[in-house]
Amino acid sequence: MTSIASSIIHKFNSIIDSLPADHDLRDLLSAPEKNFIRNSKLGLIDTVRFVLGAGPTTLKNELRSFYVDPKDSVTPGAIVQSRSKIKPDLFRYLFFSFNNSFPCNKMFKNHFVYAIDGSKLNIPYNPKDFSSLHKGKPKADGTVGKGYNQLHLTTAFDVLNSRYIDAVIKDITLYSEPKAAAEIVDHYVGDSAIFIIDRGFEGANLFEHLKQKSKFVARVKDINCKNGLMRGLVFPSDEEFDVDISLTFTNYNRKEYQTQKHKYKIIQKYQEFDYLDENTHFYDTIWRIVRFKIGDNFETIVTNLDRNEFSSGDIKYLYNLRWGIEISYRYLKHDIHLTSFISRKKEFLYQEVWAKLTMYNLTALITQKLEDRRENKKKKKHIHKINYSNACHLIRDAFKKAKRKDGIPPDLDTIIIKDTSPVRSGRKFERFPNPRSYHSSNYRIY
Numbered sequence: 001m002t003s004i005a006s007s008i009i010h011k012f013n014s015i016i017d018s019l020p021a022d023h024d025l026r027d028l029l030s031a032p033e034k035n036f037i038r039n040s041k042l043g044l045i046d047t048v049r050f051v052l053g054a055g056p057t058t059l060k061n062e063l064r065s066f067y068v069d070p071k072d073s074v075t076p077g078a079i080v081q082s083r084s085k086i087k088p089d090l091f092r093y094l095f096f097s098f099n100n101s102f103p104c105n106k107m108f109k110n111h112f113v114y115a116i117d118g119s120k121l122n123i124p125y126n127p128k129d130f131s132s133l134h135k136g137k138p139k140a141d142g143t144v145g146k147g148y149n150q151l152h153l154t155t156a157f158d159v160l161n162s163r164y165i166d167a168v169i170k171d172i173t174l175y176s177e178p179k180a181a182a183e184i185v186d187h188y189v190g191d192s193a194i195f196i197i198d199r200g201f202e203g204a205n206l207f208e209h210l211k212q213k214s215k216f217v218a219r220v221k222d223i224n225c226k227n228g229l230m231r232g233l234v235f236p237s238d239e240e241f242d243v244d245i246s247l248t249f250t251n252y253n254r255k256e257y258q259t260q261k262h263k264y265k266i267i268q269k270y271q272e273f274d275y276l277d278e279n280t281h282f283y284d285t286i287w288r289i290v291r292f293k294i295g296d297n298f299e300t301i302v303t304n305l306d307r308n309e310f311s312s313g314d315i316k317y318l319y320n321l322r323w324g325i326e327i328s329y330r331y332l333k334h335d336i337h338l339t340s341f342i343s344r345k346k347e348f349l350y351q352e353v354w355a356k357l358t359m360y361n362l363t364a365l366i367t368q369k370l371e372d373r374r375e376n377k378k379k380k381k382h383i384h385k386i387n388y389s390n391a392c393h394l395i396r397d398a399f400k401k402a403k404r405k406d407g408i409p410p411d412l413d414t415i416i417i418k419d420t421s422p423v424r425s426g427r428k429f430e431r432f433p434n435p436r437s438y439h440s441s442n443y444r445i446y
Contacts, residue, residue, distance in 0.1 A: 112192070242289075244286055362395060
């Protein structure tokens with residue numbers, strides 16, 4: 001039987017190998033007329049593969065792992081020079097090329113289900129990069145603490161196929177989660193989809209972008225909150241309900257509209273709403289609002305899903321699927337090592353983010369196909385699944401060795417399948433958000 005992991009890795013490598021032959025991609029190089037036009041020890045393919053396969057260790061150790069024979073190895077400076085010839089968009093192109101080569105197939109009622117969420121990435125400290133800099137907090141003695149730098153990553157994640165489908169990367173002072181989400185939705189050109197978003201993305205402008213392009217399920221602040229989109233609206237009950245609400249958005253800030261908050265939503269000058277301008281002063285819409293109880297709390301959902309096709313139970317199920325993107329961030333940061341950057345330059349950081357997203361998709365695709373093939377999933381007390389953390393390391397190592405003679409173990413599928421972990425349903429953990437500044441690791445960075 002053909003190894004699933006080997007065939008997928010080899011196909012991915014063939015996509016990478018085709019990069020130099022595609023002249024349309026020359027614009028994705030810093031200097032298309034002169035970059036990578038001569039044969040050299042470190043060409044475009046090796047540079048791309050090195051960035052994709054980079055792990056959490058030092059740059060010199062990464063080179064030692066990438067090149068088995070020390071005679072073939074290059075210096076850290078050579079890697080830096082070679083990477084400077086590549087724009088981050090080349091890795092973005094590779095990300096989409098991989099997804100297009102391995103189409104997703106799992107759907108819910110003929111719709112793909114995508115969760116949109118964001119995460120902050122701590123990057124090396126650079127006080128001169130003001131767009132990504134958090135200034136230090138004032139101390140009691142009047143001094144100011146050391147600042148730190150961050151990027152913000154907003155992603156769309158296919159929760160049924162465990163794969164990232166798009167991303168927007170911004171410096172921390174320039175990002176806006178609703179704008180980034182709207183950008184992702186506007187770029188989407190695939191089949192019918194349902195986008196799921198959480199309260200951090202609450203906003204009428206984004207909801208209408210979603211409504212124009214696809215279906216959506218959005219958790220918003222509850223009807224009893226003093227602020228939020230639900231404020232001022234009239235509902236049939238303060239318990240569970242499923243109703244349609246007609247709203248009119250206007251940029252007229254007049255008393256006659258201010259006193260009818262159940263019908264009119266006034267868009268202030270500082271607020272963004274793409275469907276009103278100096279010639280268009282009213283915009284009508286209908287939202288389906290569903291409120292249900294989870295545990296001791298009520299959750300309020302805004303959606304445009306058809307009530308005849310999607311029950312309130314379906315909406316609860318869909319929103320529950322959103323947790324998949326939270327789990328993916330854990331693996332992306334700690335097992336794919338998104339937080340372990342091997343560079344300081346902003347362009348290089350963007351390269352690594354796209355590279356890590358692609359490697360996550362590679363790992364997720366292989367493990368999901370092996371999971372579908374695996375037998376005897378019931379073991380002892382709990383159902384078991386493939387240990388994703390272990391699979392990440394095995395697949396990254398196989399990817400780096402794929403070009404070598406007998407590089408990928410013929411029994412890689414078996415090795416991945418053998419290592420499983422129990423699925424304990426119903427477990428709940430209290431979350432303790434703990435914002436952290438970047439911990440310098442200069443020994444890793446050239």
